[in-house]
Amino acid sequence: PNSALIVIGYFIFFQFLVLDEADRVLDAGFEEELRVVFQCLPKSRQTLLFSATMTSDLQTLIELSANKAYFYEAYEGFKTVDTLKQEYVFISQNVKDVYLVHILSKLEDMGVRSAIIFVSTCRSCHLLSLLLEELDQRVSALHSFKAQSLRLAALHRFKSGQVPVLLATDVASRGLDIPTVDLVINYDIPRYPRDYVHRVGRTARAGRGGLAISLVTQNDVKLIHKIEDVVGKQMEKFECKEDEVLADITKIYKARRVAAMKMVDDGFEEKEKERKKQTLNTLAEKGLLKKRSRKRRREKSAK
Template sequence: MGTTSFPSLGLSDWLVGQVNAVGIKDPTPVQVNCIPPILEGRDCIGCSKTGSGKTAAFALPILHRLSEDPYGVFALVLTPTRELAYQIAEQFRVFGSHIGLKDVVVVGGIDMMKQGLSLAKKPHIVIATPGRLADHLANTDTVSLKRIKFLVLDEADRLLDPSFEEALEVIFDHLPKKRQTLLFSATLTDTIGRLREVATNEPFCWEAPREEATVEELDQKYVLMPAKVKDCYLIYLMEHLHNEEKKTLILFTPTCRSCQVYSILLRNLDYPCVALHSILSQSQRLASLNKFKSGHVRILVATDVASRGLDIPTVDVVVNVNIPASSKDYIHRVGRTARAGRGGLALSLVTQYDIDRLKSIEENIKTTLTEYDSKESEVLKLLNSVNVAKREVEIRLGDTDFGERRKINKRKRKLLEGYVKARKTKKKT
């Protein structure tokens, strides 16, 4: 498609003005290819690299249609993480300020009563995580979704994981059959068949042509080490990347517990950092993210809740403390750096147990990682101090009620499963 400007995509003049006002001059390929079919009323499945402008690709046509026939609730946007929900809401507000846009973010960790009151005011756009929205629909009557024009699944492949299945069943029961369904992600290939089923009519599909799944500006390296001294290598990297080179880093860890352990360990060793994982309260998660975005701290220790969609252009380095099980997770993690044409470094800590996983990822992303230059003699000097600090952290964490929130969430999921089963039984009878 030869279109290279926002006016020629068919968007309203006021919307083009809003886009230009925030410094966006030319549309990206995903916007060029997906906005016109959406304006024509077609369902759409879009796949392109992280940082390629997917949010604007669905937000702009939704706002264009909303300005022609404003009413609430006009569109529902579902995302897998709370942080991504808030980020999408920010973009809608920026683009929709001209028309007095009203939006509500519906995520866990926030008082349900306040959310219910906000939903009762019939906002134009609802941005939600599936679990909390399903909770509202199953247990309250504060919002009706029967008149929505748009359903958006952002990071759609992640939303189709079994962990969201019960909540999505509840939500889809409350949606109208006649609607536009828009599905976007950076990795769709494995779930394209299921995504077509979600769309209510034959969708327009577009995938960015690419030989590599990661951007050219990203420098991808690995550090090979024995598993027993992984923590020492991590602190060695922090010394060089954080203290000497003054880089901004995201460290990805496999579990909430390991995320908490590493964040305390780094702070105890004089590396200021914040943690981001699902056991933290929503206020703690937002505070951590705001401190990192503002530059108050330059290290964010996170689980994969931070790997999807978060747009923080100033991230210099992504460190994979563990090698993720799937190449999709790797792509999303390393996509947090080298955004918007900037350079970036992705470092993966590889032990003797990770070789096969690393080879599988290299094969899928069509890129061979190179070795990062490290000095084992300097690493081993840290062995005693790091091991002592790590033991202290483990003892300290064992004395807390860490994990209690996870038990509460499990109880909520069981209640939701009971509601879904009851709905199915009612339908049969």
């Protein structure tokens, strides 16, 4: 939606508005931007929404579109392909980065040429990119705090093979042409099984093999069991030697401290606070704050 606002002058020529994965469009809180976009489109346009599932966010999107939208739902269950190996490593939260760095150090031995690391927040994405760069790892980061031009540049470096590892949030990776990769790492376990399926679907495409490794802490156990129930497959244990993994723990802890200081220096912390403030103000102005709170309570009670 933010990118669409840049080319809003061309909207008078639009005859069709097509939104793929429409159930995810409002995940990043783009409701106000979409409202403006819809108002600028010709009323004679045809709106087409495509989604795997009907959600409350999608119902909001249909209401925002004003004119009656054509909605296509194609839910066939959330399944993963047989050629995908799904593994986990059960760890303490305080050594999560240590295990991640160890796995990345073994990419060549594992025959992995390219990997995507999925995280849940922009903050984690930025911090991890700084940490890995401090350890001389070649990575690109993709999150919504970055301008679209910087996101596309990061993606180009990854697609062209300049860097073998891409760090990404779910929202930032949506709608971008990310190629098939050999390995997907779930640094953070997603809240919903559908997000897990979308993530690991970046590998093991077109009949080829692929590997997905999930870093699981004690707080993630219920989420993992829910994912296994939905996809109908139990994850296998990722084998690694603990003494080998922890050999560089001091070096990695130091790199994390340096990365945290760099985040303060580059103004990320202030940008994050300002963005949260703007989001809350927008929601409050539109009377959506209570609605969103009720939605979260419903989601918690449904678990």
